[in-house]
Amino acid sequence: MLVRLARALQPALDWYRRVLQPTLAIVTPIGWLVVAVAAVSITLSLVFGWAEFTYLGFVLLAALVIGAVYLVGRASYGVLIELNPRRVVVGDRAMGRMLVTNTGPKPLTPSRMELPVGAGVAEFQLPAMKPKEQHEELFAVPTARRAVIVAGPAESVRGDELGLMRRTVKWADPVELFVHPVTIRLQPSAAGLVRDLEGQVSKKITSSDIAFHALRPYVPGDDRRYVHWRTSARIGQLMVRQFEETRRSQLTMIHSTQRHLYASDEEFELAISVTASIAAQVIRDGTQMDVVSEVGPWRTHSVTAMLDASCRLEPTGRDFDSMRDFARERTKRLPAPSVVMIVAGSLMTTAEYRSIETLFGKDTSQVGFRVEAGVLPKLSSVSGLTMMTVGQLTDLPKLLRRTS
Missing domain, CATH: 3.40.50.410 (von Willebrand factor, type A domain)
Structure with missing residues (x-):
């Protein structure tokens, strides 16, 4: 029963996520508060006939309509975010650059661009821009602690002055700044690491290696390349070399x-x-x-x-x-x-x-x-x-x- 109900509601849920949710998202929390107050005011005016609430409700609705007008229009930006350098040590200076280009065929009115940088947000006021015109903004990146700081993506913001409506469009990909830890230069082969090119000699005995250990009698299966012929001739018995295993x-x-x-x-x-x-x-x-x-x-x-x-x-x-x-x-x-x-x-x-x-x-x-x-x-x-x-x-x- 529940499965059939979920399948029946799925098209409606998909439509809500695809169409209605993005539309409702342009109303800010303050905007939704204004909507609620306007609805309550108009309801009270209809029930009790209070003219004051009628005036308040329609003023708030008018503010919402005017706020929606600010969202009309489309912008075509080309945004380039650069960090120089991309890798710094804690405390070093790091600068960023945002280059905004009007890539559309029409002039653009002044607008606002927001750029997340780490945990903060940098705000830039963009002037009116003619087609193909560019505008550059520079910003500093805090490097007080070791971290990976992400700058971007940039967002162009349209909205009214009261903050009732807000529509954002993302531009450009985020860029990472690596703030490396403070390190200190050490001597080569520090801390007792290998001091020779052939590796470390272990106590394990093997039949083939570099570090010679001793001789032992030959047994079937031994590699004849390691037979010590001079000693074998002297004692009348085949003797082979043993080695101490070396490791890289x-x-x-x-x-x-x-x-x-x-x-x-x-x-x-x-x-x-x-x-x-x-x-x-x-x-x-x-x-x-x-x-x-x-x-x-x-x-x-x-x-x-x-x-x-x-x-x-x-x-x-x-x-x-x-x-x-x-x-x-x-x-x-x-x-x-x-x-x-x-x-x-x-x-x-x-x-x-x-x-x-x-x-x-x-x-x-x-x-x-x-x-x-x-x-x-x-x-x-x-x-x-x-x-x-x-x-x-x-x-x-x-x-x-x-x-x-």
Whole structure:
């Protein structure tokens, strides 16, 4: 029964969304209040014969009719929005430009253009414009905090002076401005990353590699290329070489954005700056790396892509039962790392750092960064886990040099 009723009403609902809803949307909340007051006034005048309410009702209706006249007409604009530069660091100056062109065959009367910029809206008064005439407006973009600021789309606004009616038309596509976190330049191969081009030597023994370990008796199936013929001739038995397995350096950074781990917004931003600074240097060094947060992996194919990804991070809730579950879920599809770095706020406990440590093998070097705004830098070791306490971004190069 309900299904048949819904199907019967569907055409009417489609017509409402397509035709009636856009028409009703031009009346502002103040306009609807005026409509309600006018209806009540006229009803009272008809019931009680009060001339005052008759006058009030018709005056309000006249205001609505006059307001509707302001909506008559069509405008043809070509709008270009440009941001220069498209990427800045927190606190840097960023300017925007909006170029409006009359693309129609007729002159346009003065109008208003609104341009959303981040959480705010910039308003511009456009003059009367002849066909093909252009008008340029410049605006400043606030860059006080790390963010992705969207400028646009621009909206031309038609409406009456009382604000009863309003019709908007969108022009141009939105443009993004990336406000990157503050970072600091680090030395190459920072934080004990690979110091040679061949990779790190592990304790695992293999039959073919670079780092020679020892000789052992030949067994069927061994590759004869690794037979040590001189030793075999001397002792009268085939001997083959064994090697210590070397691995290419692979860095995994685990950056938590859970709000409860940070004492303040300042601490949260400092942690992002720490991660971004290390990741930028690792990418410049050409070392393979992955950076993960609760929302997923960062893009790390270039320094710019990594910094762009960091701009989109916001504090999150407790999306995982524990920090260990978070780290396991976000790293289980990644290559086995040779170095793991864990970055979080001052409210993350040492036990939580160590719970992540247990996910990786003994050959994996692990470093924990506890970000606590304003404290003195500190370096310690807890059961093989190197812990660094970072109070300000300038502490980072000194701490990393001490671990090299």
